[in-house]
Amino acid sequence: MTVESSAARKPRRSAAGKAGTTGSKTGTTAGTTGATGTERTTRTTRSTAKKSTDPELVQLLTPEGKRVKNAEYDPFVAGITPEDLRGLYRDMVLTRRFDAEATALQRQGELGLWASLLGQEAAQIGSGRATREDDYVFPTYREHGVAWCRGVDPANLLGMFRGVNNGGWDPNSNNFHLYTIVIGSQTLHATGYAMGVAKDGADSAVIAYFGDGASSQGDVAESFTFAAVYNAPVVFFCQNNQWAISEPTERQTRVPLYQRAQGYGFPGVRVDGNDVLACLAVTKWALERARNGEGPTLVEAFTYRMGAHTTSDDPTRYRGDEERLAWEAKDPILRLRRYLEASNHADEGFFAELESESEALGRRVREAVRAMPDPDHFAIFENAYADGHALVDEERAQFAAYQASFADEGGH
C-alpha cells in the first residue's frame, strides 16, 4: 500500500463557516439586584474620581494647570526646563494622535483589535521618560506611550493587532519587552530580570507595567514576594485606570492598591496618573531607589481609561457618562497645556507645529499599516524552536507538498 499523491486536484475550499467576528453584540445594560437577604455581604460605595486634594495622591500640577509644591518629589523634577516640558507635552499629544489613528484603523478593518490608552498618556509618558536607556521595561498590552518613550517605532506596535505577528519588535533593541496578554505574567519576568541586574552588579533598574485588575493575579503577588525577598531593583508601575473590562477596582481590592506594598515590606505610593510631572518625579524617585540598592517600589498611578477596554468592548453596559465626564475635566494633556500657556513656556507656533507633526504621524502610521504584508504561510513553522525540531521539519515539508499541489493547479 502506498499513499497516492493527490496532485491533480481542484481547490474545494469553501468560505462558508470560516470566520465569524468577536464583535460585541449590544443589548440593554443589565442592572444589578442586591444579594439575597440570607447572605452576609459587606458593601462599600464606589468612590469615583478622587478629589485632587486627596492627601494620598502625589500631585505637582492641578487639573487647572497650577504648579503645586511637594517637598518630597519636587527635587526629582527640579532641573526640568521649559523645553523638557514642551517635550513631555509633545510626547503626550503624539501618543494620543497615534492611539486615535490606531482606533480609526481598527474601525476601518485594518486592525483586528486595538487597546486604546486614551486618558493614560501622563502615566505612561511621565514614567516612560523617567527611565534611563539601560533600564528595562516590561509592558502589558496598552503601553503605547511607554513604547514611544523607549524609541519603539509606533508602527511596530500594530503588527500584533493587525494579526501579522505575535510580537513585532526585538525587545533588546530598545530594552522594551514584548507586550504580554496573559494578565500579570510579565511582573514575574521583570522581577527575575531585575534579580539578574542585581547579580551582575549593574546599576540599571527595571519597570513592570500592569493594571489594577492584574493586581488580583497570583503572579503579581508572587512577583511582589520575590522582589521584596531578593531586594530586586524593580519598580511595579500599576496604572489604576479604575476598570478591568467591566469590573471596577473595588472588585479587585478593598484597600487602596499602593498600600499593598506595605505588606510585602517595600514602599508604595499613589501618584496622580493624569499629572505627567508627578508621574515623572515619582517614577524617577522609585527608579533611583532601585539603582541605589534599596529594592522594589510600587507606584500606583491613579488614572482613568477614557475609552473602551478594547475596540470589541462596550462600556455603556457597565458604566455611565458622569464618571467619564468627571475624569475628562482632569485630562492629562489639557492640564499641561494650561500650565505651559500660563507660564509662557509655549507659544502658538509650538502648538501649531505640533498639530501638523501629529497629522504627519497619523499619516505615516496609516501608510505603514496598510503596507504591512501578510506573513508568508511558512512563517507558521518559524521560530517554534531555537535548535530546530524533527517534527516541525516534517510538518513543514508536508505543508510544502500540500501547497505545491495547489500551485500545480495555478494556485488559489
Next chain:
Amino acid sequence: MAEKMAMAKAINESLRRALDADPKVLVMGEDVGKLGGVFRVTDGLQKDFGESRVIDTPLAESGIVGTAIGLALRGYRPVVEIQFDGFVFPAYDQIVTQLAKMHARSLGKVKLPVVVRIPYGGGIGAVEHHSESPEALFAHVAGLKVVSPSNSSDAYWMMQQAIQSDDPVIYFEPKRRYWDKAEVDPEAIPAPLHKARVVREGTDLTLAAYGPMVKLCQEAADAAAEEGKSLEVLDLRSVSPLDFDSVQASVEKTRRLVVVHEAPVFFGSGAEIAARITERCFYHLEAPVLRVGGYHAPYPPARLEETYLPDLDRVLDAVDRSLAY
C-alpha cells in the same frame, strides 16, 4: 416548544434553567455579571438571579477555580467561566492537582460538581492566547470529564448534564460557533452526555470530530458526496470519556477513519482515537487512521490562521489519501 437559537443563547438559557432549578448552582467568572461575559453568554443572569448567584470575580483564574472547589466542598455547584482558552493556565494547577484528584484522594467521600466553561478554538481573528484548543491537556488528566458541544441543542443539554454531574466537567465552547443557530427543544429527552452521535450516515469513510470541526466535517461530506463518495460524520461530543464503541461501530461499517480537530495533531486527541481504533478494528481497517489538525507550532497570528486551521481542502485531502489505500 422547540426554538431556534444561537449557541451562546442556548448556553445562556441552559444556565438560566439550572440557576432556576437549584439554588446551589452558581455562575462565576470575570465580567460575567453586568457585562454578561465578553461573549454575552451570561447576559442578563445577574440581573435576574442577583450578585450572590452570578458572581463577578476578581481577575484571578487560580482564585476562580480554587474558590469554586471550596464552594463545591460546601455543597454548591459552581459553573465558572474562563474568559478565553489561553487564560485557563493560571488555573491549571488548581484544576489538575486539586479539582481532578480530590474525589480519589478522599476515597470517594468528596464530590466536586464544578463546571469549567472555556470558550475555545480559533477562526475569529483574535490576538494570541484567544484561539487555542487545549482539550488534550485536560483529557490526559484522570478525574476530569471533557466535553464540547457542536450545536445549540447539545450546548443546551450538555450544560444541564454537566451541572448535574458529580464530577468536574471541563466544558469547551467552540467560540466560532457561538452565533450559529439551531433548534433547541427544552422538553426533549437528551442523549447521554458522553455518547457520540452519527450526524450523517455514510458508507465509504468515517469523519470523527467534536466542537467546531463537526460543521466542517459535514461540509466536507457534502463536497465529497458531489464526487460520489459517501462519508459518515460522527460528532464525538465528549473527549473524556470518549465513546469508542460508537467510533468502532462506524469504522466497522466504513472501514476508514479520519479524525479532525483544531488542536495540534502531535499528542492530540486524534492520536488516542487512532491508537484505540487500530487496536479495536485492526482487521476491519482498509487504511491507517488519519488525523487532520493543527501543526506543532504556536497558534499563529490572525492573518495566518486560515492556513493553520483545518479547512475543507485539508479534510478532503485526508479523505483522498485514506481512500487511495
